[in-house]
Amino acid sequence: MSATDTTDAGIPVAPVYTDRDVAPDLSERLGAPGEPPFTRGPYPTMYRGQLWTMRQFAGFGSAEDANARFHFLLERGQSALSVAFDLPTQLGYDSAHPSAVADVGRVGVAIDTVDDMVDLFDGIPLDEISVNFTINATAPIILAMYLVAAERQGAAAASLAGTLQNDILKEFLARKTYIYPPVPSLRLSCDVIAYAAGALPRFNPISITGYHAREAGCDAIQELALAIASAVAYSEALVTRGMAFDSFAPRLSFHFATTMDLFEEVAKLRAARRLWYRIATERFGANDPASGRLRFFSGNSGTTLTAQQPLNNVVRSTIQCLGAVLGGAQSIHVMGYDEAYEIPSEEAVTLSLRTQQIIALESGVARTADPLAGSYYVEALTDQLEARARTLLDELDAAGGAATAIEAGMPQRWIAESAYRLERDLASGDRPRVGVNVFAADGDQAHLGDMFAADPGVAERQAVRTAQRVAARDAQACRSAIEAVSAAARDGGNVMPPLIDAARAGATLGELADVFRSVFGEFREPQPW
């Protein structure tokens, strides 16, 4: 058995690299950490100044269930929160909706009203703890409920730190929690970004992600190109509205996967920073260096984790977390080793957090910024990733930009074809996976601890509680607040201010999502073949 001679993305790798593999203007292409083009990181001192944020994605059941898991994580030293919502919440259905019942509380927490949001953060000071929300089609509604929950705690909007995923374009590529057609969807995402530019100075109103396309099957180069192309699409939409690029660009944040090919992943993350800086200055004429300073969250790759020999996943996650750190991530999530089966157990999620803490505090890799800079191999790969992503970015531009290319199904084909290629390579053994197609001897679910058990009663309890809250609200006030949202949606006004009023008046998530459904219609994906 020997090592393969290409990276996971198919870049040829030489048996050895020397100074001849590194282009002569290296110091110009690197810059200092915290300085353009930010190849070496967004901040001068990197982890020496502040460790990355350890942000395990969590949420299931009702608001109380998820709140208990949040406290569990904070007590064990997690430094921020990341909320997983259930699919009905992501798709704009209240828990009692007939399409929702089977999925209530399954992959995340169920939120129907602002009172659920208040319960979700019970005992958690929102002016101190930063919160990440994995929410897209209903992002404006969830943000409105969060702002009202913070208001009820007495936390000032200007003090709120965190990130709203709010990247609807990639939902048409992967993950697929779109509701409305692409054009009005993009408008809602931009309403949030425009609102935050005035009201939420510490909050990231979008996390532009390559992660999900990667998890759906594409390679590192395609992931990089798709994320940057999406950032271009949002930026162009906001500039077309009349916003100055420098007024919103410093708050754009990004989300990348970190998978198994360690050096390719590190190179991708370094290339992402340089590429975005160059696009921000060349294409959008950024004057503020912070407009081209790419900051990102890294999620480890669930698709590289195996159901067979699940403890091996602890090792895989450690390598992936190390890649995110060497790539200069601002926040990191490490997968649970049992995620091929269920929502991670308390044991698994603790181990994920401990993985981050051991890398941060024992391995020594956090001592100095961008420790791999100057490595012949890593610099050559960084150049390759940037150049190859540029070529794909040009292809996407030629196809009319990210939104148009996605509507035409172009990147969806990249993703499906490369997912199929990988599965065939795993079946043939061309791509080794330990415990799956090599060294597969010692069994399947062995060594799996106590697994997470879902609560079958959550849908019913949630439906009863929401019905009580709806009965208790001022019906007339709520109706006129909902009507104001509808008017803004129709007239092109920013939907955020009326959404915040409607959340305050007790409107449900389903009612508000239905307002947009009636104005914008619903999207149905075209046949892939």
Place this chain on the structure above:
Amino acid sequence: MRPTRVLLAKPGLDGHDRGIKVVAMALRDAGAEVIYLGLRRTPEEIWRAAVDEDADVVGVSVLSGAHVALIEQLLVERTRVGADIPVVLGGTVPADDADVLRAMGVDAVHAVGSSLPDVVDSVLALGARERTA
């Protein structure tokens, strides 16, 4: 003999379609005719299409953990419409749940970690059984 006809769909709200698309491509390369209905399909839509398309096998994929409730709805509707077509499930299915699902009447369960050739063989074998029955 005509090729095996396989109807694939995702019930419930889950949007993870990497696996079902890979299976669709592999079945097609193995000579089957594949009809993919896409995401968020109700039991009514799935069985109407399966009957209209004269499918030999129905394959569904669930990675949200809601497989037991969704399969229950699907099988109730199969009985209601009187369709005699086998059902294959793929997705994030723990072993205990797979036993429950087989007892409920699912013909095959392929959890995460199944090999692609095994999934293809199983679907084609169920389709062949259906056509010779």
